[in-house]
Amino acid sequence: MNYLSYINSFKHFTGFNDSDLEIVLNYFEFKSIKKKTLLLHSGQISNEVFFLIKGCIRLYCEKNGEELSTYFFTENMFAGSYDSFLSRKPSKVAIETLEDCEVLILTHESQETLYEVFSKMNEFIRKAIEQRFVLLHDLFISYLLNSPEERYLTLMKERPELLQRIPQHQIASFIGVTPVSLSRIRNRVSKKKL
Numbered sequence: 001m002n003y004l005s006y007i008n009s010f011k012h013f014t015g016f017n018d019s020d021l022e023i024v025l026n027y028f029e030f031k032s033i034k035k036k037t038l039l040l041h042s043g044q045i046s047n048e049v050f051f052l053i054k055g056c057i058r059l060y061c062e063k064n065g066e067e068l069s070t071y072f073f074t075e076n077m078f079a080g081s082y083d084s085f086l087s088r089k090p091s092k093v094a095i096e097t098l099e100d101c102e103v104l105i106l107t108h109e110s111q112e113t114l115y116e117v118f119s120k121m122n123e124f125i126r127k128a129i130e131q132r133f134v135l136l137h138d139l140f141i142s143y144l145l146n147s148p149e150e151r152y153l154t155l156m157k158e159r160p161e162l163l164q165r166i167p168q169h170q171i172a173s174f175i176g177v178t179p180v181s182l183s184r185i186r187n188r189v190s191k192k193k194l
Contacts, residue, residue, distance in 0.1 A: 074159075
């Protein structure tokens with residue numbers, strides 16, 4: 001991907017003008033990352049966040065040796081363990097690429113420098129965190145109020161591309177069921193459509 005393409009992707013997300021982007025992008029590193037690369041181990045302090053230009057990244061935690069998917073990030077989203085990145089405490093989640101990815105990486109050190117040299121960065125980070133908070137709040141409420149089938153239908157409606165891009169066992173853990181239960185849900189949903 002050429003330089004202009006990822007500038008346009010980043011501009012779309014941030015709303016920064018060209019002169020703003022010229023300042024900000026100096027603090028990001030472009031990187032291509034292979035599929036199935038572990039970007040952060042659970043228990044490590046997160047020193048990086050990733051703006052996805054291309055690809056898919058999964059956030060997950062482990063319980064009793066089982067991986068539980070907590071979120072999937074795709075194009076034009078920031079991915080990372082924000083709680084660890086901001087608090088400087090060990091992450092409770094791990095992060096891995098599910099596809100070959102092209103990302104812009106912001107380190108914690110670069111973010112701190114940007115706060116000092118670019119005042120708009122404070123507002124931008126606040127907006128990014130607010131967006132993430134709303135997403136996680138909606139997900140939390142969904143686990144309290146909705147059935148797994150309702151969560152699957154919401155995923156179909158709001159992020160249908162994930163159903164083609166993510167392995168079924170990871171979709172199952174994301175909506176809180178076993179792969180067998182997910183198969184039953186998918187069969188019921190298919191029959192309702194007929």
